[in-house]
Every structure is written in C-alpha cells, then in structure tokens.
Amino acid sequence: MKARTEALDLSNPVSILPTSVDRTHAVLEGGNDHPVPALSEVEPAAWKEANRRLLAKALGEWCFEEMLKPVQDGEGRYRVDLGSGTSYVFSAKPGAFGWMKVDPASITRSATSMLGNSIAEPAWDALQFLTDAASTLGTDPSTLSTYFLELSSTLAVDAARITHGGSTAAELRALGHTELECHMTGHNWLVANKGRVNFSASAVRRYAPESRQPVRLLWVAVHRGLAEFRGTSQLSEREVLARELDEATRSRFTRVLTSAGLAPDAFVWMPVHPWQWDHAVQVLHAADVAQRRIVPLGESTDLYLPGQSIRTMANVTTPGRYDVKLPLKILNTLVWRGIPPHCTLGAPVVTQWLQCLLDSDPFLVEECRTVFLGEVASVTVRHPYLSKVADVPYQHLETLGCIWREPVAARQDSSERVRTFASLLHVDGKGTAFVAELVRASGLGAQEWLQHLFDTLLVPIMHVLYRYGITFNPHGQNTLLGFDGNDVPRRLYLKDFVDDVCVSFTDVPERGPEPDGHDHVLPRKHPSVIRQHVVDQVFVGHFRYLAPLVSEQLGMPEQAFWKQVRKTILAFHQRFPELSQRFAEYDLLTPQIPRYALNRDRIVVTRYTDRALRHALYPNGFLPNPLARE
Known part of the structure; x- marks a missing residue:
C-alpha cells in the first residue's frame, strides 16, 4: 500500500x-x-451515449419492477406503450428473476406526428423518456421534477x-x-x-x-454537553486522537482552544466534512458555533479520498489510519446521507459484540479467514433544539457525528488486493467487464474461478446467516473480496455493522448475550426478511448482472452460472447437516422470492416526502428464483 x-x-x-x-x-x-x-x-456525442445507456437501464429496471408493461413485438423484441401516446420498441435478452437486459442500440421511439402518422426514430434521450413515461409511472409533477434533477445529475457525471x-x-x-x-x-x-x-x-x-480530488477534513471541538465519544474496550478517546492526528497537529488544535480561553479537555474533538461544515453545521448549529460550544480547530494534514458512498473517507496520506464515516446533508440513492445518533452510539458496541462472537468461530477465522472491519469509535452530537421535537424530518437530526472504521490497509496481506464485490460488474470504455479481465489474468477457466468466488463470498455469509441468524446486508460496497497475487478471490471482508447488520427475532443460542437487551441497537426481523437481505443484495442485486457478463465475455451460459451457485449452497448444507432446520428457516432456494422495487419506491411510493424516520421498503409482487431449479 x-x-x-x-x-x-x-x-x-x-x-x-x-x-x-x-x-x-x-x-x-x-x-x-x-x-x-x-x-x-x-x-455532445458523449451526452448522447450516456443517455442511450441510461435509457436502456431505465427500460430494463422499470419493466423488471412492473412500473412498465412490455409486450412481445417479434423475436427478442419488446414494446412499451405509454399513456403519453408514445411507444418504445427495443431488443432485450431475458435473464434471471424476470429481468431483461436491453440493448441500448436497439431502442426506437414512436410518436404521433403533426400529420397524424406514427414515425419510429432511434431513441437515445433518457430525460425525454422520463417525461414520456410520467403518466404511466403514476407519479406526480413534484416527484417527477425532483427525479428529473437526479437523473440529469447522473447523466452529467456519466457523460x-x-x-x-x-x-x-x-x-x-x-x-x-x-x-x-x-x-x-x-x-x-x-x-x-x-x-x-x-x-x-x-x-x-x-x-x-x-x-478523484483529495480532501482535507476540518476538525472541530464540540463541548461535552453536546457530544459523546464511544469506543471499543481497546480504545480510549486519547488513543483515537493520537492515532488520527500527529503531535504537531494536536498541539496546533490545542492552542486554538487555549488562546480562546477554553479548556481542551472540556471538548470532544472530531472531523467534519468541509462541505457539511459550510452547508449544514454552520447553519443548523449556528447557535452552538456562536457560543463556542462548537469550535473549528482547523484542517488535518492528511488527505482523504471518498468511496462510492461519498460520506466514507479513506486516508491516502497514512493508509493505516481509520476510515472516517461522516454525515452529508445530501439525498442520494433513496435516503439522506446523514448518520443517525443511534448508529454513532451503537457502532462500537455492535462491533465489540460481533468481533467477540465471530472472531471466536474457528470456521470463519481459520478456514474462511473472514475479516470484519469494525466500527471501533464514534462521536454522537444531538441537535440541542430539534432533537426534542417529535417527528422532525431525520435529515435535520443527522448533521453532525462521525464513525471511525478499521481500514482495509491495516488488515490485508502484503500480496493481497482488496476490491469491492460491486467492482466485478464494472465495464470499461472498450466494453471489457472487470470480472472478465480478472478471470483471464488468473489463468483459470471461468467455472473454476467462479467457484473460488462463490466459496469466498457465499460460504461465510451463509455460515453467519444459518448459525447465528445474522446478516450484514451484503451489498456491493459493504462486501469486499481479497484476491491473491493471481487475481483469484480468497477471502471476504465485511463492513457497515451498525447501519446494516440485522438479527432474526427468533431465539438463537449461538448468539449468546446480545448487546441490546434493553435499548435495541440491532434491527430484529423475521427470518424470511433476514434471508431477503442476502437474496436481494447478492443474487438479485449483483448476480443478476454478473451472470450475463460471464455469459457474454467468458462463454459460460447463464443457466450454468446459476446451477453452480445452487451447488455451492447445497454443498454447504451437506457439510453442516446440524443446521438443517435453519436451512428451511432462511430458505435461499425457495421457488419465489418477494420483489423489493427500489426505483418504484422513489418514483411512486415514497417519492420525496420528508419523513421523521428512514422508511422501510415493502414487497411488490414476487420473482421466480433461478436457484430453485435443479
């Protein structure tokens, strides 16, 4: 590193x-x-190409979520008729879970002209498609306008x-x-x-x-009447600061406080994202800044780069220092990207419990070598006024706080490369999928390489699910893969404990004493919902896209892909027969699974209503499970 x-x-x-x-x-x-x-x-050509790709994605996902109703229009061709009087015709390849992969170059749009005739023209404009489809989607003008902003912003970056x-x-x-x-x-x-x-x-x-712009974080001192530090048993507040800030910087920050007549130990020190300081903290917490309950200390010397979540920052000056998760008052991918106080308060507690539980499991530690990147320390700051008012929208209550997480660099082997699960789906400008590049570089055949992937990814997840009734909501950013020097997947890294860890509400003796016997910090859900986290994030959310890439670029048919996934699950069942009751309880091979429609939730269900709590998704119909087939 x-x-x-x-x-x-x-x-x-x-x-x-x-x-x-x-x-x-x-x-x-x-x-x-x-x-x-x-x-x-x-x-201009790049703008059109970005639109063309996003239009194909919108057609595929909105049909998959049944917001649009495609009808067959010839061999491999489909048509969507919209309430606006326009029709879109496209070629698509059916895939798992009833999804269709749409060919961006095949899409045409037909609309009645001034002369009354319908003319089909090549279609590329995703924004035009959104407005054409508005009445069919069943959304309102306000939601349409804000979603238009999100779509346009996405296109600007892609172009x-x-x-x-x-x-x-x-x-x-x-x-x-x-x-x-x-x-x-x-x-x-x-x-x-x-x-x-x-x-x-x-x-x-x-x-x-x-x-790819490095960022220096602003540090602030927050009076202990407002802020609370928490850490795992191994970490004190002073140890975190000594690790994150060099001695010269700590001395500089101390002088800021003492020169103002303030006692440094009366404050909790914490980083703040510079955008958040300017756009949220100085506004919502203006009273505390004015009365020196929140004191800006200055920038740290280290540089950070944001991950895909934007709010999690990795230290690139000193990679062994912690990753820092910071709230941002932006709406992105369904929710406002703040950090709830219950998450900052609970992060070290949940980390301590999980690591004590899972690090004592010989199968996970010795055979799988699974790494759990703990959220080891945090600072919680509640808004002194708004937190006392019922039903205040959560975006205003999650503006200041931080979580320090163990970095990948501190846990990986010297010869190991760690990549997100999501990175396998990346396709470069020449059309090469990253998964195909890794398979070819490994020297292995597609089937053998994929078996390493499935064993590395699924076996630890299944073990934690079946034995402990716990899931990590293993989406593509939370789930990291460690590769050996030949680019073969060898072990799993998991993160985002307090935000995404869920436990079943059934009695599971293997979990032992839990960290929230009185004040719950762990979401408790029915086993079928716990199971759904794995199904949605791994199978629907990633394998649904990975299987076609493997088929197109590595020559392995999709049916063979899903058959191999099923064999991996059944092999685990055979190895641990003592868990057979839980295999049924958290059934991954059920013929049908509930559909959770992410795009539909934003456009039709939740829209942009300002809510007091993050909303729960509710199923919308069912999907055929490709893993149910022999």
Whole structure:
C-alpha cells in the first residue's frame, strides 16, 4: 500500500485528476482555498451515449419492477406503450428473476406526428423518456421534477466520464482498494444512482468519488454537553486522537482552544466534512458555533479520498489510519446521507459484540479467514433544539457525528488486493467487464474461478446467516473480496455493522448475550426478511448482472452460472447437516422470492416526502428464483 501511495504522488494532489481535466487551478494546499478545477466541456456525442445507456437501464429496471408493461413485438423484441401516446420498441435478452437486459442500440421511439402518422426514430434521450413515461409511472409533477434533477445529475457525471475516457479494465486491475473505488460508476440497480440532491455542480467536481480530488477534513471541538465519544474496550478517546492526528497537529488544535480561553479537555474533538461544515453545521448549529460550544480547530494534514458512498473517507496520506464515516446533508440513492445518533452510539458496541462472537468461530477465522472491519469509535452530537421535537424530518437530526472504521490497509496481506464485490460488474470504455479481465489474468477457466468466488463470498455469509441468524446486508460496497497475487478471490471482508447488520427475532443460542437487551441497537426481523437481505443484495442485486457478463465475455451460459451457485449452497448444507432446520428457516432456494422495487419506491411510493424516520421498503409482487431449479 505504501508503494502505491507514493506512485500517486500525493504530495501533489492534482496528479490524481484525470488527464483531461483542466489543471490550471490547484486544489487545497496548506489550508488555503483555491478555485476547484473545471471539468472539460462534455462532448455532445458523449451526452448522447450516456443517455442511450441510461435509457436502456431505465427500460430494463422499470419493466423488471412492473412500473412498465412490455409486450412481445417479434423475436427478442419488446414494446412499451405509454399513456403519453408514445411507444418504445427495443431488443432485450431475458435473464434471471424476470429481468431483461436491453440493448441500448436497439431502442426506437414512436410518436404521433403533426400529420397524424406514427414515425419510429432511434431513441437515445433518457430525460425525454422520463417525461414520456410520467403518466404511466403514476407519479406526480413534484416527484417527477425532483427525479428529473437526479437523473440529469447522473447523466452529467456519466457523460463527463465518457468524454474524458477512463482506465481500461487491465489498468484498473493494478489499483488498490481506495483508488479503484474512485473509478466505479455507482449503484447498478438504481437508475438515478448519482442524484446527490443538494450538491452543486462544483461540489460534485470537488467531493464526488469519480472526481478523484483529495480532501482535507476540518476538525472541530464540540463541548461535552453536546457530544459523546464511544469506543471499543481497546480504545480510549486519547488513543483515537493520537492515532488520527500527529503531535504537531494536536498541539496546533490545542492552542486554538487555549488562546480562546477554553479548556481542551472540556471538548470532544472530531472531523467534519468541509462541505457539511459550510452547508449544514454552520447553519443548523449556528447557535452552538456562536457560543463556542462548537469550535473549528482547523484542517488535518492528511488527505482523504471518498468511496462510492461519498460520506466514507479513506486516508491516502497514512493508509493505516481509520476510515472516517461522516454525515452529508445530501439525498442520494433513496435516503439522506446523514448518520443517525443511534448508529454513532451503537457502532462500537455492535462491533465489540460481533468481533467477540465471530472472531471466536474457528470456521470463519481459520478456514474462511473472514475479516470484519469494525466500527471501533464514534462521536454522537444531538441537535440541542430539534432533537426534542417529535417527528422532525431525520435529515435535520443527522448533521453532525462521525464513525471511525478499521481500514482495509491495516488488515490485508502484503500480496493481497482488496476490491469491492460491486467492482466485478464494472465495464470499461472498450466494453471489457472487470470480472472478465480478472478471470483471464488468473489463468483459470471461468467455472473454476467462479467457484473460488462463490466459496469466498457465499460460504461465510451463509455460515453467519444459518448459525447465528445474522446478516450484514451484503451489498456491493459493504462486501469486499481479497484476491491473491493471481487475481483469484480468497477471502471476504465485511463492513457497515451498525447501519446494516440485522438479527432474526427468533431465539438463537449461538448468539449468546446480545448487546441490546434493553435499548435495541440491532434491527430484529423475521427470518424470511433476514434471508431477503442476502437474496436481494447478492443474487438479485449483483448476480443478476454478473451472470450475463460471464455469459457474454467468458462463454459460460447463464443457466450454468446459476446451477453452480445452487451447488455451492447445497454443498454447504451437506457439510453442516446440524443446521438443517435453519436451512428451511432462511430458505435461499425457495421457488419465489418477494420483489423489493427500489426505483418504484422513489418514483411512486415514497417519492420525496420528508419523513421523521428512514422508511422501510415493502414487497411488490414476487420473482421466480433461478436457484430453485435443479
């Protein structure tokens, strides 16, 4: 990791920018503000291509979620008739779970002309499609307008990426975990996956992961009447600060407080995202800033890069230091990206419990070598006024706080590369899938490589699910894969404990005493819902897209792909027959699974209603499970 950090030349942060970006402006140096770098103009052809791809994605996902009703229009051709009087015709390949992979080059749009005749023309405009489909989707003008903003923002980023070009799959193979994150393109299921409501265009250029701009975090001191530090049993508050800040920086911050006549030990120190400080903290907490209950201390010397979630920052100056999860008052991929106080309060407690439980499991530790990246310390700050009012929208209550998480760099082997599960789905500008690049580089056949993937990914997840009734909601960013020097998957890393860990409400003796006997910090759900986390995030959310890529680029038929997944599950069942009752309780092979429609939830169900709590998704129909077939 150290060698890779030096190769990036982080002493000159501009070197991380794509080569096509205008480098006439510097980024933050020595704590001074400079104009953010301006992106080159997006080429018209790139805008059309970005739209064409997103239009195909929208057709596929909205039909999959039954917001639109496709009818067959010839062999491999489908037609969607909209209430606006327009029709879209396209070619698509049916896949697992009733999904169709739409060919972007095949789409045509027909609309009645001024002369009364219907003319079919090549279709590429995703924004036009949204307005054409509005009445059919059943949404309202206010929701449509805000979703239009999210879709347009997504297209702007995608078109800029196409204009500037990008790294090939072979080049991405050489990158470390943090750098690779900055090359990913967002949530594969959600159509408007880079909406980032509240971010300006300049904020996207400065703080979004694809901009690859290093960020220095602002540190603040929050009076202990407002803030509470928590850590695992191994960590004190002073130990966290000594690890995260060098002695010179700690002395500098101390002088800020003492020169103002304030006692440093009367405050909890914590990092704040610079955008959040400017747009949320100084506004919502203006009273506390004015009365010196919140005191800005200055910037840290370390540089950070954001991951795909934007709010989680990885230290690239000193990679062994913690990742930092910070709230951002932006709406992205269905929710406001703050951090609830119950999460900051519960993170170290849940981490301590899980690591004591799972690190004592010989199968996970010795055979699987699974790594659980703990959320080891946190600071909670409640709003002194709004937190006392019932039903205040949660976006206003989650503006200040932080969670420190163990970094990948501190746990990986020297010869190991760690990549997100989601990265396997990435396709470069030449059409090469990252999974295909890794398989070819390994020297293994597709079936053998995939078996390593399935064993590495599914076996630990199934073990935790069946033996303990626990799931990590293993979506593509929470789930990391450790690869050996030949790019073969060898072990699993899991993160995001307090946000996404759920336990079954059934009695599971193996869990032992739980951390929330009185005040619950763990969501408790029916076993079928616990099971659904694995089904949705791994099978529907990732394998649904991975299987076609493997078929197209590695020559392994989709049916063979799903058959191999099923064999992996059954092999686990055979190895641990003592858990047979739980195999039925958390049935992964059931013929039908509930459909949880993510895009429909935003456009039709939840819309943009300002809620007091994060909402729960409810199923919308059922999907055929490809794993149920022999």
